[in-house]
Amino acid sequence: MPAKAQSMMWVMATLLVAMIPQLPRMPVAVVVATLAPLAWRLGAELKSWPTLPRLVRYIVTGMSLAALALSYGGLFGRRAAVSLLVAMLALKLIECERIRDARLIVSFSFFLCATQFLFTQSILMPFYGLATIALGLVALARLQRSEAFQGTGTAPAAVSSKVAELVFGLRILLLAIPVGVAFFAFFPRWAAPMWGVPETTLDAKSGLSDSMSPGSIQNLFMDDSPAFRVVFDGAVPQRSALYWRGPVLWNYEDNTWTGSFLGRNIDAEAERAKAPATWSYSVQLEPNERHWLFALDYPIGAPEDTRLTMDFQLLRRLPVIQLLQYRVSSDAHYVDSPELKQTLRSMALELPVGLNPRTLEQVQAWRHDFPDDKAFIHHVLEYFNREEFFYSLEAPLLGNDAIDDFL
Secondary structure (H helix, E strand, C coil), X not given: CCHHHHHHHHHHXXXXXXXXXXXXXXXXXXXXXXXXXXXXXXXXXXXXXXXXXXXXXXXXXXXXHHHHHHHHCCCCCHHHHHHHHHHHHHHHHHHCCCHHHHHHHHHHHHHHHHHHHHCCCCCCHHHHHHHHHHHHHHHHHHHHHHHHCCCXXXXXXXXXXXXXXXXXXXXXXXXXXXXXXXXXXXXXXXXXXXXXXXXXXXXXXXXXXXXXXXXXXXXXXXXXXXXXXXXXXXXXXXXXXXXXXXXXCCEEECCEEECCHHHHHCECCCCCCCCCCCEEEEEEECCCCCCEECEECCEEXXXXXXXXXXXXXXXXXXXXXXXXXXXXXXXXXXXXXXXXXXXXXXXXXXXXXXXXXXXXXXXXXXXXXXXCHHHHHHHHHHHHHHCCCCCCCECCCCCCCHHHHHC
C-alpha cells in the first residue's frame, strides 16, 4: 500500500475512534450520513477511485445537513452541534487530497474527542482519550514525513516502527506539560467546565439558574449531580415542609423570568420577635457560581457574610465557587407577607404588552366567573391538575406567544 494511503488510513482511524462515543447519541439517518463518506474513502484508498465531482459533493453535503436539521429540529444545541462536527469531518474525507486537509481532520478529531467529555466522565473516557491521541500522533507523524519529502519524490520507507513514531510524538507532547501546569495553578477554576454550553441554548440541563425561559429549549437532559446536602440536628421534617427557597424571580419579559433589582438589593425589614427555631440544620452547598444560599422558610440565625432580602432570599456577598458548609435555623410558623405591599404586587402582576392574547382572554373569562381571589386560584390549579399536561425532556420549541402555544 502506498505511503499516502497508509497515512490516510491512520487519519481515518483517528476520526473513527474519536466519533465512536457520539454515534449512539445520533439519529440513524445522521449515522448513515456520517459513516457513508468514511466507507467511500476507504474504498477510494484501496481501489484508487477518482475524486467525486464537485456537484456530487455539494449534493451529499446538502443531504447530510438536511438529515441533521430534520432529526434535531435545527442545528443548535449541544447534541446537534457535536453531531454537525462529526458529519462535517466525515464529509471532509471526500475532498481530502492535500496533506493540509488531512492534518485538519486529525486536529479537529482531537477537538471532537474533547467534546465527548461534555456528555459523560465515565471511567472508560480517559482510555478513549488516550486512544484517540495515540492514533492522532501517529497520523500526524506520518503526514509530516510525507510533507517533508513533498516535491522530491516518494518519501523513503520509515526505518522506525509505529511505536517509535508514537514515542516521538509523546516526547513532543511533553513540552506542553509546563504550560498545562501553569494554567492549572494560576487560571481561575469555575464551578462548571469552561467548555460547557450556556444554559440558555436549545440544549440544556435541568437545575436552577438566575433566569428561566420556558419553551426556549428543545432537548433537556437530567442533571442528577447533587445541588446540596442537609443534615438536621433532630428529626427530618415531613416532605411537604421541605420547600427550599433559593432564587426568587419577579420580572417576566421576552418570555424569560428574571430576578428584580428590589429583590436583590433591599434587605428584609426588621422583624417582630420570632418564635424559637423549629429546625436547625447544616447545609453543604456544591459550587454553583451564584450568590444565593438554600434555606427553609423562614431563615433565622443565618450564617455570617449573608443577608436576608425583602423576598426572603438568603444572599452571600461572594459567589459560591467551592464547596460551602453553613448552618441555618428556620421558623416554620412564621407567616410570609400576610399583606403584599403595593409595589411588590404591581411588580408581580406586570405583564409584557401584546403577548399571549388567547391566554389573557381565557384568564379574564375565568376571573369573571370567579371574582374571589381564593376561588380563582383554586380553579386555575384544578385546571392544571385536570388537563393532560405532561413533563417532557424533548418538547417542540415555542414561538413568541409561548404561553398561548403551551396551553
